[in-house]
Amino acid sequence: MFGEENHLTSAIKNQLVLEFPSMAENVGVARVAVAAFAAQLDFSLDEIEDIKIAVSEAVTNAVVHGYRDRPGLVRVAAMLTSDELVVEVADRGKGIADVKKAQEPTFSTDPERLGLGLSFINSLMDKMELRSTPGQGTLVRMSKKPQQTASAAGKV
Amino acid sequence: MRLELRRQGTILLARCAGDLDVASAPAFRERIDRQLHRYPQIIRLVINLEKVDFIDSSGLASLLGRYKEMQRRRGQVFLVGLRPQAYRLCQLSGLCKLVHVADSESSALARVEPRP
Numbered sequence: 001m002f003g004e005e006n007h008l009t010s011a012i013k014n015q016l017v018l019e020f021p022s023m024a025e026n027v028g029v030a031r032v033a034v035a036a037f038a039a040q041l042d043f044s045l046d047e048i049e050d051i052k053i054a055v056s057e058a059v060t061n062a063v064v065h066g067y068r069d070r071p072g073l074v075r076v077a078a079m080l081t082s083d084e085l086v087v088e089v090a091d092r093g094k095g096i097a098d099v100k101k102a103q104e105p106t107f108s109t110d111p112e113r114l115g116l117g118l119s120f121i122n123s124l125m126d127k128m129e130l131r132s133t134p135g136q137g138t139l140v141r142m143s144k145k146p147q148q149t150a151s152a153a154g155k156v
Numbered sequence: 157m158r159l160e161l162r163r164q165g166t167i168l169l170a171r172c173a174g175d176l177d178v179a180s181a182p183a184f185r186e187r188i189d190r191q192l193h194r195y196p197q198i199i200r201l202v203i204n205l206e207k208v209d210f211i212d213s214s215g216l217a218s219l220l221g222r223y224k225e226m227q228r229r230r231g232q233v234f235l236v237g238l239r240p241q242a243y244r245l246c247q248l249s250g251l252c253k254l255v256h257v258a259d260s261e262s263s264a265l266a267r268v269e270p271r272p
Contacts, residue, residue: 024177024178024179025179027177027178027179028175028177028179028210031210046240046241049241052210053210053212053241053245056177056178056210056212056214057212057213060177060178060212060213060214063178064178116213116216116248116249117212117213119248120212120213120245120248123248
């Protein structure tokens, strides 16, 4: 599930790649890093918050569902074009047997969880794509464009 | 995440600060549940989230879990100081329909429920 950035074009202005062990403590590190990176585009503060939540959900899924209690690496790649942020969160964990069902709200394999992670990503980001192979891993690709353009925000 | 717990009779007040996510939710759950199990007389849980900088679905799940625990003892949960983002997630998830949302700690503490 790694090495997915090949489809990207030369329109990429900047890129950030993080790789870390699947630990709950690293979820906060990933969302703060991606939020700081995303701030290079004209996102509003609310939109930056949306991005933080979406990244948090995707990385939490990798840690909690992808690897469960097994050790493994989570890879987060964020890319900026002139007007869009793209974030990919990948794991080499157990994968998802039914990708469609996983996207239904309140579907969770763990009773202690809400099962809303993917539906939060869907509502907070412009696009979300989920690819998974059981036994191989999962890739979540999400993107968002600032709603307010630089000129509309009164910036030069 | 920092958590300050205070019990006044049948009320447990939980003041939370920092991030409420997958890393901090287990401690949040365990510390509140320990008080709830020690004091079965608690029938109102007031959670102040004013100083919570970040919350996601893992954080919401830990709030929902405390709601379920309070429901088992026919008690209530009040959320205080929800920031706009947290309020939005609370609505998206349906949690706002289950718990009481109060403007301030004092209004959540003072609200008198009719006796059965």
